[in-house]
Amino acid sequence: MMLGRGVGRLFFRVNKKRVRIARINLRWCFPHLDHQARERILKMHLTRYGQAIIDLGLIRWGSRKTIDRLCTIEVEAELKDRVQSGEKILLIIPHVVGIDMAGAALARVARGASMMKEPSNPLLHRWLLRGRTRFGARIFMRSQGVRPLVKSIRSGYVGYLMPDEDLGGEHSVFAPFFGIETATLPVVGRLAQMTGATVIPMFCILSEEGRYKVALGDPIENFPTQNPELDAAKVNLAFQTYIQDAPEQYLWTLKWFRTRPNGESSPYDV
Numbered sequence: 001m002m003l004g005r006g007v008g009r010l011f012f013r014v015n016k017k018r019v020r021i022a023r024i025n026l027r028w029c030f031p032h033l034d035h036q037a038r039e040r041i042l043k044m045h046l047t048r049y050g051q052a053i054i055d056l057g058l059i060r061w062g063s064r065k066t067i068d069r070l071c072t073i074e075v076e077a078e079l080k081d082r083v084q085s086g087e088k089i090l091l092i093i094p095h096v097v098g099i100d101m102a103g104a105a106l107a108r109v110a111r112g113a114s115m116m117k118e119p120s121n122p123l124l125h126r127w128l129l130r131g132r133t134r135f136g137a138r139i140f141m142r143s144q145g146v147r148p149l150v151k152s153i154r155s156g157y158v159g160y161l162m163p164d165e166d167l168g169g170e171h172s173v174f175a176p177f178f179g180i181e182t183a184t185l186p187v188v189g190r191l192a193q194m195t196g197a198t199v200i201p202m203f204c205i206l207s208e209e210g211r212y213k214v215a216l217g218d219p220i221e222n223f224p225t226q227n228p229e230l231d232a233a234k235v236n237l238a239f240q241t242y243i244q245d246a247p248e249q250y251l252w253t254l255k256w257f258r259t260r261p262n263g264e265s266s267p268y269d270v
Helices: 002-014 016-029 035-061 064-070 076-084 099-106 122-133 147-154 187-195 228-245
Strands: 071-073 089-092 112-116 138-141 158-161 173-177 180-184 198-206 212-216
Touching: 002 016, 002 035, 016 035, 035 064, 035 099, 035 122, 035 198, 064 071, 064 099, 071 099, 076 089, 089 187, 089 228, 099 112, 099 122, 099 158, 099 198, 099 212, 112 122, 112 147, 122 138, 138 147, 147 158, 147 187, 158 187, 173 228, 180 228, 187 228, 198 228
Parallel strands: 071 212, 089 158, 089 198, 112 138, 112 158
Antiparallel strands: 173 180, 198 212
């Protein structure tokens, strides 16, 4: 954990581009906070981010016993009951520092299936893929489309998806996120429609002591609808509720608001 904190502090000093992006995101999402308060969130986030990077070694080499000792899953028994009853389930989580550890923890409850963007570095791709699949999960590349994930959920795998990405207006609908019209992938509603899965939002918090708490919320009600914008808004609201309680866990260094409606310019281009 000390090494992770050092990585986070180094990141803050060296990677000025990502720090600038994070400051813009925090200013947009928390305009009611002053600069000092947002800086505290940013520095705490980078600390947690550095710690989570170090913990990727546990994803690749840590034992099942070690991961179970470090990770707590709230309402684990309820999730097991849903899986054992044959219910189709899609877990959705925003991009938080603990997404990989949460996936490894969930493997003790059920077989999981997820998607990832293939890194350009083949060594990194192989390293991440081995870590993410060694507890029985199926991982599909984004280039394969959603069909393999749909088949897996239908066959009893629990879907595990991080849908909060800005992939441009062509693939997105605009829905509120922290009161901001945000390019949002409508993939969650689409997957729920295709699989009949119950959609459950979740979150993961990495503590100062290096322990992970995986929190599962209530299923999203009346979902999906026939309205992609409404479905996207429900997903964004679920994520926003979690993020507001622990903003240091969210990956603020990504360009969440790059695509703007009505031809508006990106805030990152200023």
